Amino acid sequence: MDATLKKKLDIGFNPRNIVVVGDKGPNYNWLKSSAEYPGGPTYSVQLDENEIPGIEELGIKNFKSLHDIPEDEIDYVIIAVPRRIVPFILKDCIEKKVTLVACYTAGFAETHEEEGIQLSETIINMCKEADLAMVGPNCLCISNPKVGLLSNTSQRTGPGGFVGVLSMSGTHTGTMISALTAHGMPISKSVSMGNSLSIEQSDWLEYLGEDEETKIICMYLEGVRNGRQFYDSLKKVAAKKPVVILKGGQTADGARAATSHTASLASPFAIWSGMFQQTGAIGVNSTDEIIDVAKVLTMAKPVSGNRLGVIASTGGQSVLVSDASAKHDLTVPALEESSYEKLRELFTLTGNSYRNPLDVTGVLNTAEEGDMMLNVLADDPNIDIIAMEVGDFTQRRNDPDFYDNMIKNFQSIKENSDKPFIVVQTGMEDVVLKTRETLKEKGIPSIYSFLRGTQALGRAKDYYTAQAEINS
């Protein structure tokens, strides 16, 4: 990417000062989320006399104009003024040589009204002529939690994460940040790209592609203005790290909603699908799927084959996991005879099936037995991936340490086997939530339901297969 832009973004993600223009009470989202920024002072620019007392209560100094701010260089400005005022603020930013501007204000080309469209053109031209780097408009700006740069008050500063988030929707930015963090995958940097009038999607992609902290990129996209350029960037970045993309506007109704949202133009989804395949990017269909796929890619070993070994809690689950696997291009094959010899000790007396899936109704009574089964699958040459169902473990009362020891077994198989291992969670949501917290602490990937688990494994397999082909 362009070296000058890269330098600007480096500064914008680590600003020495922040200026918020036009934030309104009672929430003052931008001022409140920047008030405690540890990297330098936060200033306010506000003309409305009624707002100034509220702003000063936050301990933030207010000025009537950007020009009055006592800094020679302003690194990052957030604009939250009515749309007609935006060009005037941009003019000030250009004169004051601001490094990065983020424009929260919406109401441009996405309105399909004459005034919005004209304002959109004005902004594009101003940025181009002055070489001004702008995030948005119509966006929730950027965040870099590690340095304390946040994009809303509910976001938390953290020790630094590894997931980069790029999104054309503020909601999906927020959903991805909250959900990825809650599932044990904290954020390196996030960008709510909005209408992307100045800095394009391909610029952001390349920037996070070069960012060392970012190990995986999760995107929500509605459209791109320069398809060829985006394709080239995607190809370059996807070869370096996984890029997971949820494309909004796949259908006619969805495309119509997208053009009202970010003024994105429709292009047939088949073109996008083709682009994902050719570049090795990972296309998904929901924000839930983003979480699942990111989890398998970042918490499990690489998926190099499609043969699944399953420990299912019952025979009924064995049937459904086999169906779900086949739907996502995985198989649940027979094991080696030597594996059956080991398993027969446990299984012959009960009549359960242990062909694969291993149906453990009434069989798995001690954690040692669980460990043995996991290791049989880890050692079996017919198996590429290991999945174990976890419902309500605590029902097994014969061994009070069963649950804790099974978690240890999971850690051991995750650390000692080269085969990817996931836990599939089933059952009532409150139990699922509780168990997931324990598994998260140990870095063990857990996915809700066999349908979602096998879907995520299928996507991961496709990703690693594509990467192997690209690199061969």
Add this chain to the structure above:
Amino acid sequence: MDATLKKKLDIGFNPRNIVVVGDKGPNYNWLKSSAEYPGGPTYSVQLDENEIPGIEELGIKNFKSLHDIPEDEIDYVIIAVPRRIVPFILKDCIEKKVTLVACYTAGFAETHEEEGIQLSETIINMCKEADLAMVGPNCLCISNPKVGLLSNTSQRTGPGGFVGVLSMSGTHTGTMISALTAHGMPISKSVSMGNSLSIEQSDWLEYLGEDEETKIICMYLEGVRNGRQFYDSLKKVAAKKPVVILKGGQTADGARAATSHTASLASPFAIWSGMFQQTGAIGVNSTDEIIDVAKVLTMAKPVSGNRLGVIASTGGQSVLVSDASAKHDLTVPALEESSYEKLRELFTLTGNSYRNPLDVTGVLNTAEEGDMMLNVLADDPNIDIIAMEVGDFTQRRNDPDFYDNMIKNFQSIKENSDKPFIVVQTGMEDVVLKTRETLKEKGIPSIYSFLRGTQALGRAKDYYTAQAEINS
């Protein structure tokens, strides 16, 4: 169905006494779940001297043989002995003229071992010759919560529900019972059918078809022995009430697992799909989907068209719900000009899209505004179904009663409009769970995610369309 069998099942679901043969400690599932049965005494038959003290501690009288039990007529016997002993117990049941027998024991044809297959044949022949009605084997028996007949200790007696559950898997029986009840759809009667060697799936289906308390039937099936008979029963019952069917063993791997589970033989899934279409039954792909579809069918008005009016929390969600709708054969059409005239009051100032979906970012600040939007959709002739997204309502701080008043608006639209109305829940699971409880209390159907919501609405639309065709 056969009148004699119907009478036997009536007695079995309302037994005047229960006998449990061979239950083992420390859990004593069958004895514990029957100990408090209010409809009559529970007895135990147990030979193992070590078990007898534990059984007597439960306040249950033990006998060494069925013949010793001091009842002229025994209504319901649960068998939980090793498989080789089953024929001896059946012989006693026949001699004692037991009305209904349920056999928990597994290890028959599903093992594909000589001994299991032979025992299976023996059981079939004994039942046939003596005209003995048997549930299972390899099952979790039956329940009728209203009268206190339960099939496991975690199940609760209730005031009586309206969902009939039929399942070839004990796990899926349990999952359906717990999840349906937790989602506000309590059980009328449940049958874990197991291998269905004596009473066939079509018998159960017809029985629940005639059961007045049962308003909807949810099934998990792996296969049926008599396809034609099942088809006829399904056609008859599906014309009277919705029958939702999850077919396990749709794929080659799944079919192999199914034959290890209940000895069901594979038949191509296309045949099943065709049967669902011809009979008007509703085929689904997961237990989660059973819950969603049952909720729309029992809590919302009939879905008579496919034109969805959506209130989405943001523009990003508007795009995804439009995509999700199109995937499930629904559309999100433009509204009437008169509707836009009403909506314009709220929306013009902000630049949000209100074409449909209504993107309410920053617009929906009072419950009155929410009520107005719901009523615009209810009155608009271009709209057949209304869906509103609910994320974290409590963030709207300007009106402290917003949440409570919106719930009242939901009740009002549910009661006063003929159009089906659902709430689509998004966001973090803990918030989803909490909000769902409130909605459940008010009988408002809430479904997690736009993908699942539109899928359930699509299935419901197909169901009502098929019924209209069948009845025309």
